[in-house]
Amino acid sequence: MDYINRAYYLNQLESWRDKDLIKVVTGMRRCGKSTILEMFRNTLLKSGVLREQLITINFEDPDTPDFTHWKQVWDYIKPQLRSNDKTYVFLDEIQRVPEFEKLVDGLHSRKKIDVYITGSNAYLLSGELATYLSGRYVEIKMQPLSFKEYYDAVGGENNYARKYVDYLRYSSFPYALSLNKDLNLVGDYLDGIYNTVLVKDILKRKKLSDASLVERVAKYLFDNIGNITSLRKIANSLSSSGGKTSVNTVDGYVQALCDAFLFRKAERYDIRGRDLLSSGCKYYAADIGLRYRLSGNRSGDMGHVLENVIYLELLRRSNNVFVGQNDGLEIDFVTRDGDDIKYYQVAETIREESTRKREFSSLLSIRDHYPKILITLDEDLPSVLDGVRHVNAYDFLLSE
Secondary structure, three states: OOOOOOOOHHHHHHHHHHOOEEEEEEEEOOOOOHHHHHHHHHHHHOOOOHHHHHHEEEEEOOOOOOOOOOHHHHHHHHHHHOOOEEEEEEEEEEOOOOOHHHHHHHHHHHHOEEEEEOOHHHHHHHHHHHHHOOOOOOEEEEEOOOHHHHHHHOOOOOOOOHHHHHHHHHOOOHHHHHOOOOOHHHHHHHHHHHHHHHHHHHHHOOOOHHHHHHHHHHHHHOOOOOOOOOHHHHHHHHOOOOOOOOOOHHHHHHHHHHHHEEEEEEEEEEOOOOOOEEEEEEEEEEEHHHHHHHHOOOOHHHHHHHHHHHHHOOOOOOEEEEEEOOOEEEEEEEEEEOOOEEEEEOOOOOOOOHHHHHHHHHHHOOOOOEEEEEEOOOOOOOOOOOOOEEEEEHHHHOOO
16 A cells, blocks of 8 residues: 655654653544554554554444443453563544543553554543643644645646645545545545534534534635634624524534634734734634635635645644734734744735735834744745745745
């Protein structure tokens, strides 16, 4: 089987191997969690680990026993443990097991057991599990393919613009690459992912009954990627289009969509005050192909689409990514990693004077000396403009 090179995540797993921490791989369905664990198991085998030292259970595999209690899983695993060698235990979609946190905690407490778990919902690291495992786990946050991963996987000619359009149109989910740019097949595949997330990770887990309202909230977020929004604004929009709803209801549904990793929430950060703002935020889609499938392809909002792609890339590179505000001016992104701060402005193009003035005024309003970076699809502009570093989006996305 040919694997897509996902060295970023594989390197993280390798770096945490045999460390006394539970490795928790999170991310939305079909982003590649099971595959990266399979790749890691192959790495272990190549390093000399015996196949008998590996225990793997995928709780969504039809052949897996229907465990109704965490103790049943322990009774299944216990006879397979090695007495003299380390055992590597992989538990895929573990959140399906009632009280799974007790199982994970028990495995971790045993010497010579290295535990790896995955889950498709942020619930995995909330509530009881966080209480049981506080300070004893490391989270590896997976996303669908980055543009670089996609670009390297498809190979062929170095046509950045063409591949970028394909990356958006035909989806960043790894399996979509095998569908040969057949829009009907890709569409059916994306429908399957969306419906599974909706039913299993949102309606069933959150015990919600109004599927149509959840879908309307999702469509609103897809339609408004890159726009400052609020729960009240969403509620008012939905009410005006039929079917009154409350802010509290919308809050629960938006949280459920984010918990399933269908959307990522970017909070606003006051640059001058060095503090988070309580009002307004932005939401970005996990996959633009999915957005196209559910909301259509609108050529007029390619700037927001690029902003979405850059945001997801920054999440891979930084621990903290915010939407910035400085004296009433918006800065698309602020990344903070300790004392390392960077400011980013994203635009499809700055060839028009009005656009250039708007984008630069936001960055130049910041009076500190941290790096200020403008990312556009323009390919023939100077690398430094008015003291601001200009980077072509393709070059930025393909860089390490």
